[in-house]
Amino acid sequence: MGKLNTNPNVAYADSVYQKLIDAHAGLSDADSIALNARLILLLINHIGDREVVESAIELARRGGGD
């Protein structure tokens, strides 16, 4: 079981971030929510580690602090 990595781990952060924002361009709020849902499910499956995923969910739910 892994631990959630909260250190910098993505090369080309600006590029990846922009890709995420661009994906939502022109979408209604409902379509954006749907896109995010698909994206989250894909990433959860790719990570595959229950503890890591659950830690990420808890951290996000806390508003990102600590």
Next chain:
Amino acid sequence: MARPTGIPVWKDIGVATPPAEGTLEEKKIVIVGGGPVGMAMALDLGQRGHEVVIVTRWDFLPAYSKAICWSKRSLDILDRLGVGQKLVDKGVVWNVGKVFRGDEKEPVYEFDMLPVKEQKRPGFINLQQYYAEEYLFDAIKALPNVDFRSGHEVTGVTQDDGGVVIDVACEGVSYKIRTTWLIACDGNKSSIRDLMGLDFEGRVFEDNFLIADITMKQGRPSERWFWFDPPFNPGQSVLLHKQPDDMWRIDFQVGWNIDREAMTRDENVEPRIRAMLGDDVEFKKEWYSIYTFQCRRMARFVHGHVIFAGDSAHLVSPFGARGCNGGFADIDNLGWKLDLILKGEAPESLLETYNYEAVVTADENILNSTRSTDFLTPKSTVSEAFRDAVLTLAADHAFARPFVNSGRLSTAVAYPESPLNTPDEDMWEGGVPPGSPPLDAPFGEEWLLDQLNGEFTLVANGYDGGAPEGVRLIDLSTGGGSNVLLNRYDLSPGAACLFRPDQYVAARWKKPTKAKINSALRRAMGK
């Protein structure tokens, strides 16, 4: 009220003659409730030789179909009670479930309820509840020690340290029974629970389902078919099950704000059925009703000498087939414990483990039902978006299919933390650990579970150390069994597995000794 209006009669069983007005009878076991759970309880304790009174307010078995899906584990239990084959002979066998979305012809998800083959019973059979009740009733009537009081109603309950006194009414006659144990199998609206003022906590889901039982000729396969958002019920779900006698069960999700009476009128149900099955379909109405989901349970199932089992103790949404099957799990767990207590072989505290294990089972059933219901009926925009994302991705990507939840169907529940288990002291390559339900396997020309018939049983691959009193020994090295059985339980030469009377695994050893077996036996009896 022995014969309420509006409920169709499957079989008239008559009003049992009551004793004289004001009589006080003395009994050891009284079961309240003549549904499948109460009757299975009566059959279990009756077959163990106990005098049992079963009190039920109706004088007939009702003809409408309620429970229809009987799980493999329930069939195992009913086999032990001698009626399993009757259900299987009449029932529709199925193992496969398919989930469809919209108007797509190919399922987005498919599951097999019996992934491990070479077992006696299938994953499920479908059968109208009244057939199961009739078979149980016939088996009970063959037992002279079970007193079936149909048409009798419990109107009062009081309890002291030694037992329970109930007031009973039958056709204007009132009498009392003082009983050592009272088992309340009187369903969702349990009168015993109400009379005792006990809690029943949980959630009501704000959704309704229209349940239609119809008869028609259809060549569809014996599979569970489930639709999300089909054209014939846009934005909602539909479930289709095949039953014997050309009967079909259709569940239409219909939402929360509905006129329940109008919804079940023929002229409102039939267009839904025609939209689903075609305008030219010929069918006959059997029963239409509205169902609202609830997930609830009592905080405790044992209250002194009053014990709750089945829907009186816990209630779940029906999409996992966990209602009646959960009730059978209760009586399977309770029967042997009460038997040992009544015979003075186990302390009354053994019942606390019924409370523990039945609550573990109820919680697992409620957890699964709640998750399924949340998937079927999303509670927020985001929840709905995730549900739809799962269904969209599942069409093309295998990873998303396990997330599709149209009901996680009932399988036997393990109690890995039960105090009755003797923890492993050896290294095992898989097998079936203590606290787990049994896994069936071929046994010569027969099946393992048929050998485990209600007593403590040691199944060994070669053992000559002698079995303690109260333990039956089956030594596979002298015949019986199969390689499949040895592999499933990891029974290397000399190893053995101790099964409880309800077939759960209590303990296992690579090299058992009589002292170790005896110690595990005592622990499993709550001593």
